[in-house]
Amino acid sequence: MxxxxxxxxxxxxxxxxxxxxxxxxxxxxxxxxxxxxxxxxxxxxxxxxxxxxxxxxxxxxxxxxxxxxxxxxxxxxxxxxxxxxxxxxxxxxxxxxxxxxxxFPTYSLLDVVKSQASSYSDYFETYGFIMDMVFDANKINKVDIKHDVFRVKEFSSSIVINEKVKRIIGDNNITGVVASPVEIV
Structure with missing residues (x-):
């Protein structure tokens, strides 16, 4: 996926x-x-x-x-x-x-090093900045992602969608958002 x-x-x-x-x-x-x-x-x-x-x-x-x-x-x-x-x-x-x-759902998927995550907050238990959204393939294999829309535990300020949601946004010519591919390594 x-x-x-x-x-x-x-x-x-x-x-x-x-x-x-x-x-x-x-x-x-x-x-x-x-x-x-x-x-x-x-x-x-x-x-x-x-x-x-x-x-x-x-x-x-x-x-x-x-x-x-x-x-x-x-x-x-x-x-x-x-x-x-x-x-x-x-x-x-x-x-x-x-x-x-x-x-509201979150999954722990981020490859912190390859995403170049920085500004970790102990209070929020998340990073405040990433250069690129990169998922760790090993983490993905261990998690059953049941939601079409979710946040990443390590970088909760961002929203992640699957292909189904991307298609819906494109098919309906929705303005104001763009779907950027997430790299999986």
């Missing part, structure tokens, strides 16, 4: 977004679990951006997909991700058709 790192891909004129300070905990990767909110987290366009365009997947440190992609994932039984409804505020215009993509 092939795997891909899901990376941001800004479209022309697209802004970056940020969670309202009340909801910063949604981004806490030390608690990779199912989350519950009683009201929709608020995301606002970053004021430093003059641009205001919006792709199918917004960037707010993590990825914020549009309802169209969420429906496609649900229709295709994509596993490993929970979608939390959010409100996106762009200059006072509220958009209710975006979701926070909470990816």
């Amino acid at each position: 092939k795997f891909y790192q899901l990376k941001s891909d800004f479209i022309r004129g697209e802004a970056s977004f940020a969670f309202d300070s009340k909801y910063k905990n949604i981004l806490d990767k030390s608690d990779l679990s199912i989350k519950l909110y009683f009201d929709k987290p608020l995301i606002k366009v970053r004021e430093v951006y003059r641009q205001r365009n919006m792709s199918d997947v917004l960037k707010a440190i993590d990825l914020i997909p549009h309802q169209r992609l969420v429906n496609t994932f649900i229709d295709n039984f994509i596993s490993g991700v929970q979608f939390i409804p959010v409100v996106v505020d762009v200059d006072g215009k509220l958009h209710h058709n975006y979701f926070y993509m909470n990816v």
Whole structure:
């Protein structure tokens, strides 16, 4: 099986977004679990951006997909991700058709040396930076990867997808993300 790192891909004129300070905990990767909110987290366009365009997947440190992609994932039984409804505020215009993509399964797969991992955090028990996403073939052989979307334990800030998800993103011309192949050694 092939795997891909899901990376941001800004479209022309697209802004970056940020969670309202009340909801910063949604981004806490030390608690990779199912989350519950009683009201929709608020995301606002970053004021430093003059641009205001919006792709199918917004960037707010993590990825914020549009309802169209969420429906496609649900229709295709994509596993490993929970979608939390959010409100996106762009200059006072509220958009209710975006979701926070909470990816909670993790697998220990990273080849730390070949990925050139650095900035290890004892608190998060993960590296803060890698040069390239490289998986260790021995680790892959020992793990039963049951999810289509997951994080890597050693570098939890990144999202990994399988071929099925990559195909769905490509077939539906989803903007705002790109799938970069993960090397397996």
